[in-house]
Amino acid sequence: MEDQSRLPYKKKQNASFNYHKLESDSPRSFAGDYDFGKSADRRFAYSRQASFRQSIPTAEPHTPISINLSNGYFLHNSAEDKLLSKDLDEKFSFISLIFGGLRSGNKQMRRLFVLISLNVAYSTVELCIGLFTGRVGLVSDAFHLTFGCGLLTFSLFAMAASRQKPDSIYTYGYKRLEVLSAFTNALFLLFMSFSIAVEALHAFIQDESDHKHYLIISAITNLMVNLIGVWFFRSYARINLVYRKAEDMNYHSVCLHVLADSIRSAGLILASWLLSLGVNNAEVLCLGLVSVTVFMLVMPLFKTTGGVLLQMAPPSISSSALSKCWRQVNSREDISEVSQARFWELVPGHIIGSISLQVKKGMDDHPILQYVHGLYHDLGVKDLTVETDRA
Structure with missing residues (x-):
């Protein structure tokens, strides 16, 4: 059997990571930049959209997890969950x-x-x-x-x-x-x-x-x-x-x-x-x-x-600026469609966004993700989630 030992991981950036299994050989959706201990270098973590939907229907959200480097599966830790709940009660x-x-x-x-x-x-x-x-x-x-x-x-x-x-x-x-x-x-x-x-x-x-x-x-x-x-x-x-x-x-x-x-x-x-x-x-x-x-x-x-x-569109960024970015992304030859572009303020000065892209077959996702993140980061979006799918 595969070793199911639990290894700690450390988050290096503010990014939501809800995926149950990493599939580095065929990236599909940007999740964040993580450091998975000393045995792995810094990398972008990706996961298939279909794999995400099929693998976590029974997983409880916001549960402390560990990662197994041998197969890339996240392992839930109920003991950590109980300790965390106790710590939160004391802290708050x-x-x-x-x-x-x-x-x-x-x-x-x-x-x-x-x-x-x-x-x-x-x-x-x-x-x-x-x-x-x-x-x-x-x-x-x-x-x-x-x-x-x-x-x-x-x-x-x-x-x-x-x-x-x-x-x-x-x-x-x-x-x-x-x-x-x-x-x-x-x-x-x-x-x-x-x-x-x-x-x-x-x-x-x-x-x-x-x-x-x-x-x-x-x-x-x-x-x-x-x-x-x-x-x-x-x-x-x-x-x-x-x-x-x-x-x-x-x-x-x-x-x-x-x-x-x-x-x-x-x-x-x-x-x-x-x-x-x-x-x-x-x-x-x-x-x-x-x-x-x-x-x-x-x-x-x-x-x-x-x-x-109510997560209204951020007033610090004009609608025309967001529309211009949307047109720039949509005009790329390796992207066939841009949909579900949503932006809001978590608090004043902290803008969050999400956007879905359809990438043409045979195109590499990585340069597209770098381009989109850089474009919206220059606009003032601090946290951006980009979901990609094959056309």
């Missing part, structure tokens, strides 16, 4: 991730932690005062702040978790957590904008003419706390921000979160002052203005983060 302990990031000296994480601590302390005091005095408005505002603190805590967790390296479960890493956190913050702020608009409509119907003084004191205190957060993240206090990294999205969402809360508190203070001057419907006007302002601030972030999560 919520508290250890956050405090590990704080100890690492990340200035933005420390600032966010201070901001969350201030908001938690203030909302706790406000809740206690509201419960003891029976002020429903204070209790309601305390719950609003508590929910906001939960979202900011998720942003802090995303900052810490995104620093973890890729593994066999999340092969692209954890950077998209920051995009998800920014999207969640934007969704919450849109909901807050809608609730403020409903509050303004309610004030118009009820025709309320004054504010309760304790709510004004609460708004002033809340404004002072949130202005600290605005100062911490002031470099991200712009509507249309150019996102070069996933961190930019998360930091921008945190800034918009505290900025929207500050605008809400300022609107309540302004409405109270106008009412004291005898301005009719001052609360309706101020809350309506706050609602529209928050909506306009948050909508660009919501659209951008939603586009990344």
Whole structure:
């Protein structure tokens, strides 16, 4: 029988490798550049498309594997899988991730932690005062702040978790957590904008003419706390921000979160002052203005983060540039057809693509793969999967 000993392999580039058997004598589909120990040189790994479909229907995805150099088969390792699952549980302990990031000296994480601590302390005091005095408005505002603190805590967790390296479960890493956190913050702020608009409509119907003084004191205190957060993240206090990294999205969402809360508190203070001057419907006007302002601030972030999560075509590469590359590949004499060209952003600054080619019979795949990869790499595509088939 053939020796089925398991030998470790080391990944040398970011490339997905889902194939069950290597067939180096007749390459068909580019998979990546690997180093299979000391007994093999660096090489491009290829596999037939048909072989791939037939050989892995029962294989579990994302399973740690070893490779046997004698026959090229991948061998699944359930023991490694269990150890990896245990390591992930330990590595992704919520508290250890956050405090590990704080100890690492990340200035933005420390600032966010201070901001969350201030908001938690203030909302706790406000809740206690509201419960003891029976002020429903204070209790309601305390719950609003508590929910906001939960979202900011998720942003802090995303900052810490995104620093973890890729593994066999999340092969692209954890950077998209920051995009998800920014999207969640934007969704919450849109909901807050809608609730403020409903509050303004309610004030118009009820025709309320004054504010309760304790709510004004609460708004002033809340404004002072949130202005600290605005100062911490002031470099991200712009509507249309150019996102070069996933961190930019998360930091921008945190800034918009505290900025929207500050605008809400300022609107309540302004409405109270106008009412004291005898301005009719001052609360309706101020809350309506706050609602529209928050909506306009948050909508660009919501659209951008939603586009990344829905794998929209990368905005950093124009459609005309992608079409030009497609025409250049299709014009080669050794290619009969180009199909299924798909490109998207994993996170800002990391573009992924896949493309399928039909190669004419008798043509060598290797120069075609080198040409296509070089062409799209110059365009800014970092990870590209090219599937080839014979015409």
